[in-house]
Amino acid sequence: MSTNIRERSTKAPLRAALEATLADHRSHLAVCDVDDPAIDHHRRAADAIVSALDRLDRGTYGLCNSCGEPIPGQRLATVPEASTCLNCTMTTPRLLG
Numbered sequence: 001m002s003t004n005i006r007e008r009s010t011k012a013p014l015r016a017a018l019e020a021t022l023a024d025h026r027s028h029l030a031v032c033d034v035d036d037p038a039i040d041h042h043r044r045a046a047d048a049i050v051s052a053l054d055r056l057d058r059g060t061y062g063l064c065n066s067c068g069e070p071i072p073g074q075r076l077a078t079v080p081e082a083s084t085c086l087n088c089t090m091t092t093p094r095l096l097g
């Protein structure tokens with residue numbers, strides 16, 4: 001139980017940051033024209049963050065979806081919603097962008 005509470009408190013700032021970014025993308029989506037090229041970026045970014053929040057709940061956040069290795073903290077600091085390590089991102093072109 002105490003582990004859970006500690007884990008929850010260390011994840012809270014990350015969750016708050018992800019949710020803030022998600023809200024930001026969603027507010028852009030709300031005002032984007034359907035033919036605005038940016039809509040695709042915001043939609044994909046929002047999807048990635050929803051998926052990151054889901055992994056946070058499942059306890060798999062920070063693990064590469066492709067190879068299962070831990071994603072380096074430096075990458076997560078830059079891209080908190082990253083679902084793959086840099087190596088897998090580079091070798092799997094469809095994951096780019």
Ligand SMILES: [Zn+2]
Nearest residue numbers: 064067085088
């Ligand atoms: Zn990987």
